[in-house]
Amino acid sequence: MKKPLIPRRLTRRDFIKLGGSGALATLVTGTYLLRAGGPDRSLAAPMAPSSALSAPPARPKAQMTRLLRLAATDGFFSFPGRRIFSDPDNVYDPNVAPYNDVDPEVREAARREAIFNIPDDHNGLYGFGFVGAAVPDTIAEVINKHKGRVQHPAPIIGVDSGDELYITVTNLGLVGRPDLDDSHTVHWHGFDNPNAVFDGVPEVSIAVPPARDFAYFFRPRREGTYMYHCHFEDSEHVQMGMDGIVFIRPDPDSYPNHAYPDGSTAFDREYTLLFNELDTTPHDNLINVQEFIWSDYDPNYWVINGRTYPDTILTEEDIIGTELEYRQPISSLIQANSGDTVLLRMSSLGYQQQAMQLLGGRLTVIGHDSNFLGPLTYNTHTIYIGPGESRDALFSATYDASLPGGTDSDGRNYNVYWFKNHQPQRLVNGSHENDNLADPNAAIEDIYGTDASLGGQITQIRVYQGSPLDPQTRPNETFGPSS
Amino acid sequence: MFHKIPIKKVRLGLLTLVGMLALVILPATVIGRPSVAPAAAPSSVSDICETGDTTTPGTAVFDLETKTGHLQTPDGNTILMWTYNLDGEAFQIPSPVLCVTQGTTITINLTNNLSEPSSIIFPGQTGVTPSGGTAGLFTDEAAASGGTVSYSFFASEPGTYLYESGTNPHKQVEMGLYGALIIRPTMGANFAYNDATTAFDPEREFLILIHDMDSTLHQAVELGNPYDITTKHDHYWTINGRSFPDVLAPNNVPWLPNQPYGALVWIEASPDPDNLPPGALIRYINAGLENHPYHPHGNHMRVIGRDGRQLSLPFENFGTTIGSGQTYDLQFWWVNVEGWFYPGGGGPLIRDQVTYPNILNLVFKDGLTWFSGDPDLGVKADLPVDATSFNECGEFYFPWHSHALNEFQNFDEGFGGLATLVRVDPPGGCNP
Secondary structure (H helix, E strand, C coil), X not given: CCCCCCCCCCCHHHHHHCCHHHHHHHHHHHXXXXXXXXXXXXXXXXXXXXXXXXXXXXXXXXXXEEEEEEEEEEEEECECCECCCCCCCCCCCCCCCCCCCCCHHHHXXXXXXXXXXXXXXXXXXXXXXXXXXXXXXCHHHHHHHHCCCCCCCCCEEEEECCXXXXXXXXXXCCCCCCCCCCCECCEEECCCCCCCCCCCCHHHCCEEXXXXXXXXXXXXXXXXXXXXXXXXXXXHHHHHCCEEEEEEECXXXXXXXXXXXXXXXECCEEEEEEEEEECHHHHHHHHCCCCCCHHHCCCCEEEECCECCCHHHCXXXXXXXXXXXXXXXXXXXXXXXXXXXXXXXXXXXXXXXXXXXXXXXXXXXXXXXXXXXXXXXXXXXXXXXXXXXXXXXXXXXXXXXXXXXXXCCCCCEEEEEEEEECCHHHCCCCCCCCCCCCCCCCCCCCCCCCHHHCCCCEEEEEEECCCCCCCCCCCCCCCCCCC | CCXXXXXXXXXXXXXXXXXXXXXXXXXXXXXXXXXXXXXXXXXXXXXXXXXXXXXXXXXXEEEEEEEEEEEECCCCCEEEEEXXXXXXXXXXXXXXXXXXXXXXXXXXXXXXXXXXXXCCECCCCCCCEEECCECCCCCCEECCCCEEEEEEEEECCCEEEEEECCXXXXXXXXHCCEEEEEEECCCCCCECCCCHHHEEEEEEEEEEEEEEECHHHHHHHHHCCCCCHHHCCCCEEEECCECECHHHCCCCCCCCCCCCCCCCEEEECECCCCCCCCEEEEEEEECCCCCEEEEECCCCEEEEEECCEEEEEEEEECCEEECCCCEEEEEECCECCCCCCCCCCCCCXXXXXXXXXXXXXXXXXXXXXXXXXXXXXXXXXXXXXXXXXXXXXXXXXXXEEECCHHHCEECCEEXXXXXXXXEEECCCCCCC
């Protein structure tokens, strides 16, 4: 049985010495397309118009125009039992040249080259996805940098209510299937759309063919947690990985670090959790130029933020130099200092309903489908969430040495609260729930045995003793190692 | 395992192009009447209600019989179905929509033509009294081959309800023995409950009656083969008895003779969000054997009732996981949150407000689209010459569909199955 993915030891001190903030900055590109407040709020000038756009009209200063770009491409993902490199924990050594070069651009280029230079006989899982791309680049430049270098989930997008958002979607084509000319769209799931053309459903509007782009416009208004996904042949493209979380914050001047414009929704740390399932059969069919009957969907992996346990509890520091870096960069480990209030923004784009249970603690659910519950706020230990729905919940705890937990290599003591799918048949990696389809790897292991056989949709909330964690600068930001 | 060779494409399953053009051409041409202005909205619940025999005040009597027939799917399949039908009327799927007013004593007389006993149960009703049948597990039954039974109950609570077979439900509900029962409040037929906040536009009352099917199970019944519900694996889903895109055709199209009800949700945009008139009422019923997560595009839904009872506090959402056998009542308006252009409305054009891209480099899937060519409501524009548009006057379309996307299929053809569209006309409609 595959051992948990444990990275080469890299202490925080080493990390900072190597200019670690540069490495993390590259993760920022992958994980999060907009910072909360801060320097990005100075971005006001629209990009130089390309031939596809006419110049936008002048904007009053009170509104902030934000320009983002998503490139749609394909590539391979890594899961227990479906690893890409023969040594998945050590794809490159971050301590040697050129991976430790003083120039962050050289460093990042070398690291991405190593991660995406995969061997022909690998066992990774084929998929599609959105990655963040630079707004001023030409289409050719975006193709050069990103084609075949997919990530899942798609980058987290967080915006303030009242901003104006132009999100350019560029279709890079498919490296693994050059015979397919699939278009892509982005559907802003749950938004009150002012028209159909920016809603992203190809049959009732338009779609973006390979080597073209299209700038979606929307003005975020209703605060809350949503999701975005491709709606072109969505039964296929959503399962293949073209999905992510987008959320809208209340006015940051009136309600900084609040989920809704209400004082009861304040938080100290913020995490997005995207629930999904994987049926490896269509992914394998697609790379092997075979069809799949989508009504035969039968998942055998259950994921949070594109990872299954034990990968779910790896921090951003942990995955440097491993095959999860750039590919599945968003952690689902939830860290908090003792006494912190944590906001969990949860969305589901799987095709099954999931019942996610918190052990040892309770959640205060404050939002359903971007609606602040107000007097309907409730307290629970299980989130029952269906496909296409979202939930916002708050969690808070103080460290207690008598409760279960551990100590990591940085000497930080923490309590562990498991957050897991309550259905144990979904806490496995690579098995089938029912045996209608023959699968040589289908033996359901004894998940109540050792840690090594546990998998699926399970992660941890870790409440640390004292306040060893810095404030977050973006959602899902984690600090230090997990072990 | 599969009884059908899958069609080797994952493209849009739009085999009903003729039907779509019929939608655009509109009833005057199809029916052959003199040209008249098209109806403001098709398929409102009141157009399809059966009110029964109300000769005796305070009562409604329905005479139903079980019948067999076939359902057509958009990918060319036919599926054997069992349904309840009004005595002497042609076979239809789904069973008739029964509409009564609160305070009525309902009597349903069932004649059973199936080769096994059958019955009706009424989830959500209390005090249902059977008579004249033989004892069954959940209720009294009508014997096979012509047996009869009657059910009587007092409709005390307004709401949206399901009626379905209580005999061998693993087979009979799968086969189609389900239907909608709507009890209207005494306050009036344009309210969902006895509460002024539940008012709706009676021409914009829409039924979303969901069902799921494993065609191999229906085939087993048709061929007399063993029937094992534990093997249920669905490949088809219907709303009001039709799969997408057949749901978009009007009621009673001749090319779907056994499936008389459409499921297009057709409304007009509300120009003033601060001054909303009574909006659309949507009645969800999940008559299927599985739960279904139903997701509307366009705007949030406002949930006002559940399982035949008004909620004390309504709430909004953009997705409802409807449990098997559950019902919901929802209000829906479409409001342009940006206040953009309506014809004659004097608002700003989208092209003046945002950067609108050049669409000539973009794709219309399979050359077919419901898009008008222009981003503004009520405006049509040119499309590339190889694109055919079903758009009438610049209205918007948004899909409403299951977000278990394996159900967004007709077997193996995408953009099918458990879905419909909401059509948002400019204020005043396309022919004001």
